[in-house]
Amino acid sequence: MAPPRRRIETSFIAFDVTYVDGTQTSNRRVPATALTGLEGDAAAQPIIEQQDREIGQASGRPRPAIRSLARSPAKG
Numbered sequence: 001m002a003p004p005r006r007r008i009e010t011s012f013i014a015f016d017v018t019y020v021d022g023t024q025t026s027n028r029r030v031p032a033t034a035l036t037g038l039e040g041d042a043a044a045q046p047i048i049e050q051q052d053r054e055i056g057q058a059s060g061r062p063r064p065a066i067r068s069l070a071r072s073p074a075k076g
Helices: 040-059
Strands: 012-019 024-031 066-071
Touching: 012 040, 024 040, 040 066
Parallel strands: none
Antiparallel strands: 012 024, 012 066
């Protein structure tokens, strides 16, 4: 009998992003482990910028610069 598989629990923090052109996206996920240092939520911006670069390359439409980030309201 094979040993039971271990589940890796990864928690994420969701952020709402506002861009310099006024557009917004909601619930952008950042691993909670990335936010444990002294930078706090500021550490989320380079992660979301990297996600934006990947999205822009895949879609052919680059995302504008980020104006602000805020944690998404907790659900339920």
